[in-house]
Amino acid sequence: MKHKGILIVISGFSGAGKGTLVKQLMKTYNNYALSISMTTRSPRPGESDGVEYFFSTRENFEKKIAEDGLIEYAQYCGNYYGTPKSYVEQQLEAGKDVILEIEIQGALKVKEKLPETLLLFVTPPSAKVLRERLVGRGTETMEVIEQRMSRAVEESQGIEAYDYLVVNDDLQSCTEEIHQIVQSAKCASVRNVEFIDQIRNELEQLSKGDK
């Protein structure tokens, strides 16, 4: 069976360690490509175009929307954020598994448009651990921690929409678990319609030949 790449959405609570996981996946295996979002917000110090984001003008972004060049997009705090379609399609065709690290609203839009997308939700082992991680960073004020926890409550409402739930307890084993889920997904019947048709036709031909 030859497999086209799979589109993978990774979401999860802020503090669940998504970013580190994605980096580890890219570093450990060579089948992944990371989709880079496009945004109209200004680059922050240290950010470069084509690394953290593709930075775009409002005009250019709206042109992309008009020509159906985005898989999903949303406005947030007055700025557009979206996933350019062409890069994702190219990588999938080349057999790469493409990772989108986006939030639940975006995830649901992608799933609606491309139902074979694999939705993964990353969670710490418990809410207590999540809170400890946020506090432990030492870089956030209590107000920010409060906001993040409220946000997590909201995000937790959508978990069932995800295909898989991955508990990030240990970076290495969680990375392997995600990889295993992606590999297994390639064996799903829905992703092997061509192979099934082919073996069916061959069987019919050979079976006729036997008679």
Place this chain on the structure above:
Amino acid sequence: MKHKGILIVISGFSGAGKGTLVKQLMKTYNNYALSISMTTRSPRPGESDGVEYFFSTRENFEKKIAEDGLIEYAQYCGNYYGTPKSYVEQQLEAGKDVILEIEIQGALKVKEKLPETLLLFVTPPSAKVLRERLVGRGTETMEVIEQRMSRAVEESQGIEAYDYLVVNDDLQSCTEEIHQIVQSAKCASVRNVEFIDQIRNELEQLSKGDK
């Protein structure tokens, strides 16, 4: 996350190597238990009760049907074949992943009754390889090979009903692939409803505490 065992149906073309795969799975990993079917047909030379089958009288089998003691059953060539429920439930409760090696009609009945069952279909890499394996055994007459090929054509009609398609090209890698699919299935959101509820409740409690 604590996981209850998963019920796994393994079906596939005659000649695809299901039996060998199941033995290899049982030998390599310790999380599997094999369900033994019950039948009213007579034991063949070398078969023992509780190994290949539980051999049963017609009366006893029909009693089992009446008391809903079978997950599925069917009649074939005048004999009953079925899957006793109690053993499967016991093993699942104990956290074992229980394998049923049954055919498509049975598989569909199990899936209808227990929708979380994982249906795997084992296939050789191509129809040509299947035919070669059947011929290569050297133990079958051409008539039997013809019958098996016709049977395979029929069976191939139902493949889409299976969740996963596993190509048995190499015994060891196929065994690992099945194991990977089963492990990944444990992360499916539908199998972690309790954990999701729990983390949601905890988050709400902690988030209130922050205010």
